[in-house]
Amino acid sequence: MRIIKLGLISVVFFAVMITLVSLLFPSHVRISKAVDINSDKETVLAQLKDTSNWKNWYPGADSSMPVVELTATDSSIQFHQVGNVNRSGEGFNIMPVGQPHTVTVQWYMDIHLHWYPWEKFSSLLLENRYGPFMERGLTRLKAYLEK
Numbered sequence: 799m800r801i802i803k804l805g806l807i808s809v810v811f812f813a814v815m816i817t818l819v820s821l822l823f824p825s826h827v828r829i830s831k832a833v834d835i836n837s838d839k840e841t842v843l844a845q846l847k848d849t850s851n852w853k854n855w856y857p858g859a860d861s862s863m864p865v866v867e868l869t870a871t872d873s874s875i876q877f878h879q880v881g882n883v884n885r886s887g888e889g890f891n892i893m894p895v896g897q898p899h900t901v902t903v904q905w906y907m908d909i910h911l912h913w914y915p916w917e918k919f920s921s922l923l924l925e926n927r928y929g930p931f932m933e934r935g936l937t938r939l940k941a942y943l944e945k
Contacts, residue, residue: 820915827911827921829928832904833936837943839873839892839901845943846875846890846903855938857931903939905932 835842845851847870869876876889891904907928911917 817915820918821913823911823918823921825911825913825918827909827924828906829909829925829932830904830906831929831932831936832902833940834895834900834902835940835943836900838899839894842892842901842903842943843870843872843875845939846892855935855942857934857938903936905936907932 845855847868849868867878873893874889874891876887878887888905888907891906893902893904894900895902909921909924911921
């Protein structure tokens, strides 16, 4: 009986410790990638605003394009994938560079997490999961707009 009681107390203690450590992790994560594109701002904005053109550069758009809702301004585009609960939003910021006909396109992804320890610890891997996807998309966008 003592061993069972010790085991139960140890499991509860470690669960509480893991939860307390996970509370030190942020509940909002932003993943961001950027690329310089040799094109004018209007061309880049037109390409990003029209989701039917995304098949030319968005990774995976040829097989299963996500349904998105867009909100656009003159220098940014925010979109939300319909049905995705964790991601509060994604978007593109278009920023001028000192060189003529060159802009920096930043693709960001905001993810809000619950207090659950498994979500907080899994946030350590979000950069590895979404970063290469975003880099591949920006590289393809750059190649498409610069040809």
